[in-house]
Amino acid sequence: MRSSRRRSLLVPVLLCALAALAARPADSPDKGGGTGLGAKVLRLYEDAARAAQRYEDGRREAEARRSKALEYRKLLDRQRQKTDSLHEELGRVARAQYRGDGEPPLTERLVLADDSQELMRGPEAAAPVDPAVKKAIGESLRAEARLAAEEAEAQAAWQALEERNAGLAERKKKIEGKLHAARSRLEEKAEASVAAGSCPVADRLDQPDVRAGRSWVAPVETYKLSAPFGRAGTRWANRHTGQDFAVPVGTPVRSVGTGRVVKVACGGAFGIQVVVRHAGGYYTQYAHLAALAVGQGDRVGAGQWIGQSGSTGNSTGPHLHFEVRTTPQTGSALDPVPWLSQRGVPL
Known part of the structure; x- marks a missing residue:
């Protein structure tokens, strides 16, 4: 593991979910409502x-x-x-x-x-x-x-x-x-x-109230870090190109920063995935999802829900595959842990 500050899923996943979900605004016709x-x-x-x-x-x-x-x-x-x-x-x-x-x-x-x-x-x-x-x-x-x-x-x-x-x-x-x-x-x-x-x-979910002043966040709120960046194994063609977050199916997945959705795809090794472009020429990918909350071209803010975790594609169990790249395509991945840490988000 790259971090000794892992958050355990045994610590109250449901109680953290209550805090996050209770922060949602009341249903509104122009926000979709999540049906x-x-x-x-x-x-x-x-x-x-x-x-x-x-x-x-x-x-x-x-x-x-x-x-x-x-x-x-x-x-x-x-x-x-x-x-x-x-x-x-x-x-x-x-x-x-x-x-x-x-x-x-x-x-x-x-x-x-x-x-x-x-x-x-x-x-x-x-x-x-x-x-x-x-x-x-x-x-x-x-x-x-x-x-x-x-x-x-x-x-x-x-x-x-x-x-x-x-x-x-x-x-x-x-x-x-x-x-x-x-x-x-x-x-x-x-x-x-x-x-x-x-x-x-x-599914246009009711969004949580995002705290002002936070430019960057972790892609999920409560998690346990699993497969790290760069790990070798038979599950990957070469080496693991992202950081995995072990979370139950249906956990809200957040955009780590402000940006625009440049890709929504469903198929292949990544299953259901979303790619977001951020300022500075960086892209973040969120893969193996079970549901989408955004569409291609949508503008998203830091902490906005863009989908829900799952186990689609080449996956051995429910988790979020999070990747940071310098291009929208695979092959330009960076280690997400230090990248987020440099932006004030230690994992």
């Missing part, structure tokens, strides 16, 4: 990201409630130990007061009683007993009752959150199943277009 299968995949990415966010929030909240319940349980155990110690003290006082004639003193009956508080509220309370011990027993029992109620409340809240999270997990699973099916259909449609030698119709 094709690719747009459906993006909407399912958004739904899956939201479901994942809700599930993660619920999981963290449930864990906090569980920790609170355990904390109350520890406090309650300590309070019960304190009460037991007070009862032992009362026992010692009772034994000291017992004279062997008549009814046992109140302190002994407090120790033996099932409900010492009730006994102390009765007429027997007039019997001589240490007021400090009596007060301590009452406070300790009240503290026990309060902690028991708080523990029960925290336990009930935890159980309720666990039940809700089970529902959220099921919803998340269903949405991800729909997303998987939609991505498969998108890829099948793309493969059929390539096999027929025709490009799919561009």
